Structure formats: structure tokens, C-alpha cells
Amino acid sequence: MTDREDDFQPMPRARLSGLTRRDALVAAALSAALPAGLARAADAPKGAPIVLGWVGPLSPPGGYAEGILMKDGAQMAVDEVNAQGGVLGRPVQVVYADTRGQPAEGRAAAERLVQENKVVAVFGEFHSPVALAEMEVFHRYNIPFMACDVWSDEVTAKGYKEVFRNSTAVSLIDTIIGQWMAAVGFKNVAILVEKNDVGLASRVAMGEQLKAKNIPFTPVDADPNLTDFTAQLLRFKSATPPYDFFCTEFSETGTYDLIRQAKELGFALNAKCGMYNSGGSSVDPTFWQNVGPAGIGLCTENVGLPKSAWNDKTRAFATAFKKKYNADATGAVMESYDGAWLLFEAIRTAGSTEPAGIIHALETTKYVGTRGQYAFSTDKDPAWHYHQFMAAPLTIIQYTELKQPVDAAPILWPKALATVDYLYKPPA
């Protein structure tokens, strides 16, 4: 195989097609592998469907690559639950709403889901500003909302009883990244964040940790749609004293350009200056195809369970997802899949689709999903703790080889889950 052939990875066509017989068999096999508590009667569900809503970016300018993956994960959950007999004996139907990463469209989509589609609960979303707009609608109509991959603290800090989050939050993730950078002992850190509420909040959270250890840092904001960072990288490179770590919070398509440009210009991801990318793009399926050798040594986070902590559901889902979509299930995909199952279980526990029952069931859930056992905090000190999954998994990994899968990359942090005895290894 030539290098060129090796680079070519056409998108799996299966993503575009509907449910095939083989998919149904996989779903059936998967349902058989699930714990007995989840495996209900295999009779075909009857009656009016329970309609749920899903929100997220499925087209530009939003993060549609992640959005489409999350939708795939959600649909797998729906196929599985219907193969098991549905919920309360009724089939489950999900209406997918494309928000294009735009708050105004998210708000309109939320209105449509509630008013026209009569959804009983909603899950999904990838962009915090959009989730914040949608939440206002769900709060007004008292519709439970499971926010799946939005990190802004504000999502839960608003204190809306309808809103839950099964992903991490900025104050959880960036505090951990900041603690790790401080523990490694970097001397001078350049920070580049996307200019939105998550990016700006993350630079504050990371900055607090670095300040506490007296580590100087320079934060820079960038438009999320930017693809050419050359001028800024050259400015970083010319700084005195030189930076020894480049931490980026950037999740849009420009992420790969940023990593490659930093390498090409000799600024970062070398022996003198390491690099971190937060946001999810660095664990996406086409990461290596886009960055090539420039990705070796990159540190990033995995918001799924580390492989050593995978449970039966994680293994079954990862296998089924890989088989169906020819892609590894990222943490965001598992969040969307678990988000659906959390709502199914809440409706079952409540015995109805009444919002109060679903909310109470979510507040007391002990559901075990692909990302571990869920429990949502009910304390409000600080405000963002409210309805937050406080034990959301997060590990910092570092790629050490070309085309290394996420699950094979060494875990650096937290120490309790580390698979290597060092905190950071500069690339050769």
C-alpha cells in the first residue's frame, strides 16, 4: 500500500443508510448481552410512540462531525430499546433537530420539538451557547433536558430543575488540565482558546490553577472558524522567555490545521514545547488522517471510561458501534448513547412520561451506562453542581505513536488511572 492509499479513508457509507437486517441482528445480539434489568420482553412495542427530541449540530457552521456521530450513538440506543420491547410497552421515537451550532436555530428547534412534535424529554447538543438558548424553552415548558456534550458551567449553574448534564463541565475538565500542567511543572505556557463561552471559561479555570503555582501563561482567543494560525504561532515562537507548553481549547475543524501549523513552524509539539488540545477533535476518527506525524506527542483528554475500567455495556456498545459505523465510539458518542438510555430508564422508573416523574427519577438514578454509574448532584454550592454528573470520567492521554487508537494511548492523569509512571513525555 502506498502512502497515498494509506491516507485515503472514505467515510463509511453505512452511516447514510437506514437500519439493515444485519444491524437489527447486531442490536438483538447486543440486547441479549445487556444486564437482565434492562432486557425487557422482546415483544414488539405497541401503542403510540413515546417521542423524545434530540438536538445538535448536523450541518455547518456548527460542529456537525461530532453532531452526526452523536446522532448515530443516539439512534443505536433507540434501536436497542425498541428491539427490547420499547419503554412501558410503547415504541420510542426520536425526532432529530439540526441546530447548526446556532443559538437562534437551537431555540427555534426546541420550540418545534415541544410545540409540534410534543416531545416528552430532550437530549443531545454539542455547543454550550446553543444549549443555553434551548434550555430556556425547555424550562418554560417544563420539559426534561439531558445535555450530553456541553461543557459551559452555566448549563447547570442556571439551576433549572429540568436540566441535567451527563458530560463533564468546564470547571471539572479545565481544572484537571490546569492541575496536570502545574504538576508536570511547565515553566511558561501559551494558551489558545476558541472565542466562545466554553473557551473563555476554560482559560479562566486553567489560569487559576497555573496562577496558584506561579506559572506564567499567555491566553489568546481565536475565532472558532479560524483555520490559519500562522501569524499567532510565529508570535508565540518569538516570545522571550520561550514557551515550553502550548495548551489549546479548540474543537472546530481548524483544530487539525492548528496542530499541523504549530509543528511545521517549529513552535510546538517538539522537544522544547509540548502541546495539548482540548475539545474532542483529537479523538475523532479522522484525527490521524489529517495531522499525520504532527500528532505524535500530543496530549488530549478522553471523556469516556479508560479501557481498563470498561464495563460490559461499554464493550458491547464500542463493538457494535465500530461494526456499524466503522469508527471508534468517542466519549461524546457514549454521552449521547447514555443520554438516551438515562431518559428511557427515567421514564420506566417514573412509570409515565410526566415531567415531574422523569425529573425525580433522574435525580435518584443509579443507572450504569457505557461511562460508568450515573448520579446527578442536587447540591447548589457552587451553582454548577446542580444536576451535574460529578463523576464524569476524564483522563489525560498522550499519543506516542502514529495512528495510535485513543484507548491504546498512555494515560498520564489522574494518577489513580495512569498507565505510565511519568506525567508527560516530551516528543523526541
Add this chain to the structure above:
Amino acid sequence: MTSYLLVQALNGLVIGVIYALIAAGLTVIFSILKIVNFAHGEIYMMGGYFGYFVITLLDIPPLPAVLVAMALAFALSVLLERALLSPLYDPRTERKSDYGILVTFGISILLRNLAIIVFGPFPLRPPSFWPGTLVVGDLIMSWDRVFAAGAGIVILVVLLVFLARSAWGQALNAVSQSRESAAIVGINDRLAYTLAFALGGGLAGGAGALVGPIYALSPSMGLIPDTQAFAIVVLGGMGSVGGAIIAALLLGVSESLFVALFPDPTRGLSYAQAFSLVVLMAVLLIRPTGFFGRAHTAME
């Protein structure tokens, strides 16, 4: 400091050439058809994907692949123009500018969403034209950028020569000045419109194929260059190819130097795009038609 600024300026110049390639196509279309083509960024995107698939599926080397991508973008533009823009030339059509905006806006949404379905949502990257990095003193630049800039300059020179010296270039110029007068002297204005739209599309497609190895290809890759190209076309003067090229180079260099020199190092990058709009506003205050624009820009 001098070396730092020189490096920044050279990088800006390379980005400016890429801007120029996109903007030149946009201004060719505007000067002849008198419409702002909102689908230009998506033709640029399609050119990038054409290049990618020509290289990876047909195993054509990157340089000829750029030419094939240009040809395919040219053909796609012919199809779009013939199928959807004909009402522009019908004397019964009122508010032609509005029609042009709506149709090209629709084409842009269609192509972007088709790209997600056909090419997939994830960024793709074709192989390098020329792997490695050019290092001369403090100047570090990937060979792909050097190649893209060089090829971009060649394409722009060919375009200028074509417009100034060839019979068809002169015919396009005549139609841009007066469709009716051009028709009286025997110029097929309908063909001129098709050629102009396709030429603009071919240039955008070539730019997309050239930047493939530099920036990741994605269905949304046309959004930012499209916005920049509009600013450049206005700055250079609506309908002036030379003006667009000069404005693109100026904008590329000035944006780069702005980021390099802005006193607050934490804000330079985030203000860079706003800076280009400030430049645009300042120029328009002094010269309302841009550097080389004409006063009359509506379709007859």
C-alpha cells in the same frame, strides 16, 4: 525584529495569494453577471474535494490534480449557471440582483449539505504537493504553502493575460461594460455569462485544490474565505480583477502584521478579522468604489 516582521509579511503574502485566487473568481463573476455569488465558497470547497478524490481514487499526481479540479469546478459551474441562473438574462425578470442573491445562497446551502452526505462530515486531507518545510534563516514555511503561492501566482498571471489579450477576455470585458453594445458588435452575451461564471468557479476550485494539503478539507471550509473574498472584492473595487488581487495581497499582509504587532498579545488574533473590516470601511470612506471600482454595477 526586522527578521520577525519579514517572516510575518511573507506568510501574509502567501495567504494573500490564496485570498486573491478566491476573490479574483468572485470579481470576474460580479463584473460580468453583476451578481454577488454567495455559492463561491462552496465551489471552492468542491474544488478541494475534487482534488482530493482525483488524487486518492485516480492516483493522479497533485499538480495535474489541481488542473483536473479546476476543470471539474468549471464544469460544475457551467451546469449551475445553465440550470439556475438563466432568469437573470430574461428582460422580464425584475430585481435581478435579489434573484441572484437568493439563488446563489440556495446553491451554497445545497452544496454544503450535499458535501456532508457525499464526502462525510469529517475533515480530510489530501497528500502533500511537496512534503517538508522550507527553512531560510528565520523563515519557516511548509513547501505546500510555497507551492500553493507559486501556483496561485501562475494562475493569476494567466487569468490577467487571458482577460487582457485573448479575444474571449476582451469579449468578457465588453459585456461587463455594456451587454447591449457587446451584443450589437456580435458578441454572444449568453455565452459570455456562462464563461464568466465558469471561469470564476474554476478559479475558486483551483484555490480549493491548492489549499487542500494546507488546511483540512471540510464541507464548511468555504465559509470564512467567502467572507474574506467579499471584503476583498469590495476593497479592490467591485468588478476589478486587478483591484481584487492587490486588495487580497494587502489584506493578507496587513492581517499578519496586525497579529504580529498588536500591543496586547492576547487580543491580536481575535481582532485580526475585525481589522480587515476596519480597513475596508476606512478605504470606502475615502473611495466609495474601492481601489479600482466602477460606479455602475447593476445588470442592464
